[in-house]
Amino acid sequence: MVKYKVPATSANLGPGFDVLGLAVDLYNTVELEEIERGLEIFVSGINSDVIPKDKSNLAYTIISDFFDRVGYEAKGLRINISNCIPVARGLGSSASIVVGSLLCANDIS
Numbered sequence: 001m002v003k004y005k006v007p008a009t010s011a012n013l014g015p016g017f018d019v020l021g022l023a024v025d026l027y028n029t030v031e032l033e034e035i036e037r038g039l040e041i042f043v044s045g046i047n048s049d050v051i052p053k054d055k056s057n058l059a060y061t062i063i064s065d066f067f068d069r070v071g072y073e074a075k076g077l078r079i080n081i082s083n084c085i086p087v088a089r090g091l092g093s094s095a096s097i098v099v100g101s102l103l104c105a106n107d108i109s
Helices: 058-070 093-108
Strands: 002-011 021-035 038-045 076-083
Touching: 002 093, 021 093, 038 058, 058 076, 058 093
Parallel strands: 038 076
Antiparallel strands: 002 021, 021 076
């Protein structure tokens, strides 16, 4: 199993527009494990009730696309997401999932 913890971010700080940003003390954690078969997605934390737990899950789509691009075929996947960055609040929740998922997929492939 591989695991990455990725911070929230905020951009558009005052007169800095998209040039200045900062990391926030909130994190999303993505864990990825190859299993014998199937897909298991577990989500805990903030907004876990609205985050998909099927193939439409952002982490899964990113990991699946990465594996397709590098030619890696996983037997099955277990994805654990600890969501501590509120969704749709401008803190980069989706971006943190993308980064964490890519890092995990790279380590597995």
